[in-house]
Amino acid sequence: MTGKRAAVRADTTAAIIRLARRQVETRGAANLSLREIARDLDMASSAIYRYFESRDQLLTVLIIDAYDRIGEAIETADAKRDRDDLIGRWTAIALALRSWALTNRADYGLVFGTPVPGYEAPDDTIAPALRYTNVVVRLLADASSSGCTPSIESPRTRKIAGEYRYVRRAIGVDAPDATLLAGLSAWAAVFGAINQELFGHVDTVYADPGIHFAALVDMLGRQVMGLT
Amino acid sequence: MTGKRAAVRADTTAAIIRLARRQVETRGAANLSLREIARDLDMASSAIYRYFESRDQLLTVLIIDAYDRIGEAIETADAKRDRDDLIGRWTAIALALRSWALTNRADYGLVFGTPVPGYEAPDDTIAPALRYTNVVVRLLADASSSGCTPSIESPRTRKIAGEYRYVRRAIGVDAPDATLLAGLSAWAAVFGAINQELFGHVDTVYADPGIHFAALVDMLGRQVMGLT
DNA sequence: CTGAGGTCAAGAGCACTGCTCACATTTCTT
DNA sequence: AAGAAATGTGAGCAGTGCTCTTGACCTCAG
Numbered sequence: 154m155t156g157k158r159a160a161v162r163a164d165t166t167a168a169i170i171r172l173a174r175r176q177v178e179t180r181g182a183a184n185l186s187l188r189e190i191a192r193d194l195d196m197a198s199s200a201i202y203r204y205f206e207s208r209d210q211l212l213t214v215l216i217i218d219a220y221d222r223i224g225e226a227i228e229t230a231d232a233k234r235d236r237d238d239l240i241g242r243w244t245a246i247a248l249a250l251r252s253w254a255l256t257n258r259a260d261y262g263l264v265f266g267t268p269v270p271g272y273e274a275p276d277d278t279i280a281p282a283l284r285y286t287n288v289v290v291r292l293l294a295d296a297s298s299s300g301c302t303p304s305i306e307s308p309r310t311r312k313i314a315g316e317y318r319y320v321r322r323a324i325g326v327d328a329p330d331a332t333l334l335a336g337l338s339a340w341a342a343v344f345g346a347i348n349q350e351l352f353g354h355v356d357t358v359y360a361d362p363g364i365h366f367a368a369l370v371d372m373l374g375r376q377v378m379g380l381t
Numbered sequence: 382m383t384g385k386r387a388a389v390r391a392d393t394t395a396a397i398i399r400l401a402r403r404q405v406e407t408r409g410a411a412n413l414s415l416r417e418i419a420r421d422l423d424m425a426s427s428a429i430y431r432y433f434e435s436r437d438q439l440l441t442v443l444i445i446d447a448y449d450r451i452g453e454a455i456e457t458a459d460a461k462r463d464r465d466d467l468i469g470r471w472t473a474i475a476l477a478l479r480s481w482a483l484t485n486r487a488d489y490g491l492v493f494g495t496p497v498p499g500y501e502a503p504d505d506t507i508a509p510a511l512r513y514t515n516v517v518v519r520l521l522a523d524a525s526s527s528g529c530t531p532s533i534e535s536p537r538t539r540k541i542a543g544e545y546r547y548v549r550r551a552i553g554v555d556a557p558d559a560t561l562l563a564g565l566s567a568w569a570a571v572f573g574a575i576n577q578e579l580f581g582h583v584d585t586v587y588a589d590p591g592i593h594f595a596a597l598v599d600m601l602g603r604q605v606m607g608l609t
Numbered sequence: 610c611t612g613a614g615g616t617c618a619a620g621a622g623c624a625c626t627g628c629t630c631a632c633a634t635t636t637c638t639t
Numbered sequence: 640a641a642g643a644a645a646t647g648t649g650a651g652c653a654g655t656g657c658t659c660t661t662g663a664c665c666t667c668a669g
Contacts, residue, residue, distance in 0.1 A: 414654085414655070414656090415655085415656065415657090416654080416655065416656080417655095426655095426656085426657090427657080427658080427659090430656095430657075430658085435656080435657080436655095436656065436657090
């Protein structure tokens, strides 16, 4: 079955991806050059097209891969804590996300940065993209079902109630409005903080952004779970 | 002084910028083509270099311009409310930021999206970049000096206290730890929410992201100001 | 009012890019 | 062993940013 040919193919494919990732890291996704990859691999530039049908598709593969690795990082962070330890899980997830982002800046930028107008994410990206999301959604569900009530209140209007009815169905978590609001807010704050730090919008604000981030996560956790 | 020559020059410069912005909107910053701009303007591609020294510099000009317009949008939103109306100012600022982002997606992406590795923002970007920041920093200062105490608590450790001592100096706001934490958290949440919405990471979650955003902003405002 | 100096556009050209295609070579399958 | 499938090659097309030389134009001082 897996003859010499298939093995070589897998190797070359992996080598292309490796070089591509390195290029994205050092020069940005915009400057990814297939020809340079081919040169580094001592093959004709046209040969690359036997492995990836276009530059965009190569980038898509990198994106899927990145999603997958984020998912894995967050899943294992979550799994290391007791399922009952809600705050512990939250903290682990958030810190894992930040440290993954810091050590994989290019991949993080690829996934959470500016999208290219007109670029439609292919269907194969959907499942990997849901992986990290599911972890935090499950945490929110656990928090809600174990009776946590957040220490914030949601505004009560018809429109907002209707919106959160939709959200409840969309993410499949049967939690009260305040829990949804607190949870989504916390999640947004985590991403916002990471983006600001990584993309250089708060360079002069913090001595050590990690310390602030830890305090932020701690505060958000207590807020969503409604403890102390 | 301002002869015919200077007038024509200003026109061409403006036309180039206009076309460049349109290209960034429709195809992304990565696909900005000076040659195409030149074609659209019926001039030789080399002539563009009389107006902008490089493609990067053109993009930098677009970025500075975007920063400036964000600053202006936020400043006027802030100025429309009484200085005492802290919640009103906060809400106005946050909603203005979101609506600017929605109507200027490309510019927002240019400024707050993935940075190009190796790209050093020139000095001329610093001042415009501070404009929108200053508005919200001033709001935080006003909130603190008018005795608002946020409804959250900051964790108390040596490290965190030290970090916020640094932050206090860096942004020039003499507020307690909890206020800084709440304010920075709220600001991060606003950006995080806008990023998620604009960059397509929550497409399936909300029926109308604007409704959730309004609730989010309302909740955050009450939290930072410590009201009801 | 004329001529010098500065400004601007043009066009050719370099080195690069993604991508295609006809063709040769290698490997797997029958 | 023979045919089929997979893989690599090199030329070529159309596009890119950018440079340099050349000539035309405008502005303003003498």
